[in-house]
Amino acid sequence: DSGVTQTPKHLITATGQRVTLRCSPRSGDLSVYWYQQSLDQGLQFLIQYYNGEERAKGNILERFSAQQFPDLHSELNLSSLELGDSALYFCASSPRTRGDTQYFGPGTRLTVL
Amino acid sequence: SQQGEEDPQALSIQEGENATMNCSYKTSINNLQWYRQNSGRGLVHLILIRSNEREKHSGRLRVTLDTSKKSSSLLITASRAADTASYFCATDADYGQNFVFGPGTRLSVLP
Numbered sequence: 001d002s003g004v005t006q007t008p009k010h011l012i013t014a015t016g017q018r019v020t021l022r023c024s025p026r027s028g029d030l031s032v033y034w035y036q037q038s039l040d041q042g043l044q045f046l047i048q049y050y051n052g053e054e055r056a057k058g059n060i061l062e063r064f065s066a067q068q069f070p071d072l073h074s075e076l077n078l079s080s081l082e083l084g085d086s087a088l089y090f091c092a093s094s095p096r097t098r099g100d101t102q103y104f105g106p107g108t109r110l111t112v113l
Numbered sequence: 114s115q116q117g118e119e120d121p122q123a124l125s126i127q128e129g130e131n132a133t134m135n136c137s138y139k140t141s142i143n144n145l146q147w148y149r150q151n152s153g154r155g156l157v158h159l160i161l162i163r164s165n166e167r168e169k170h171s172g173r174l175r176v177t178l179d180t181s182k183k184s185s186s187l188l189i190t191a192s193r194a195a196d197t198a199s200y201f202c203a204t205d206a207d208y209g210q211n212f213v214f215g216p217g218t219r220l221s222v223l224p
Contacts (some may be wrong), residue, residue: 053114099144107153
């Protein structure tokens with residue numbers, strides 16, 4: 001158990017809908033990272049927050065957004081969902097930022113029908 | 114293209130044998146990390162090696178880093194069926210892009 005929690009574990013929804021994925025980092029970790037893992041794209045970095053502020057952006061679509069709250073938990077919002085958004089979404093946390101070991105949550109499996 | 118790329122894409126060995134996976138990357142790095150992922154589950158950190166280190170050990174794992182060749186290798190000795198998983202290298206470049214994961218090596222250890 002990494003200490004990172006993600007909810008929900010599974011999510012099934014329809015195209016065009018909007019969903020919110022939630023992540024609680026390990027106690028004391030200030031950075032949260034979001035990743036998308038699909039069969040054809042591998043593990044893709046989406047975005048990083050550090051102590052409430054956006055720190056780095058990767059291959060995140062404009063339909064996706066994220067935020068980190070004062071209690072350091074984070075949410076990833078996915079809107080206007082498409083079939084291709086079906087994937088595993090992982091959250092990871094680390095104590096600080098660049099270069100730290102990242103601790104991964106169990107992931108949320110999103111299925112868009 | 115990926116910053117880190119593992120080779121081979123898939124590897125199948127017998128229990129007790131050693132498994133070697135390689136990772137190549139393109140830019141200068143601060144550190145390189147190896148992670149393991151069991152099917153459909155979260156990634157588990159295995160080992161971190163910094164750019165000024167050449168070799169590191171952790172239990173049955175041995176990681177080497179050759180910054181001149183921009184490559185790293187992960188050796189798992191005396192493999193077990195429980196080592197069956199995908200293994201990823203991730204690089205922390207010293208500029209620009211954040212952590213970048215390679216596509217992974219899928220290791221199957223047969224009993």
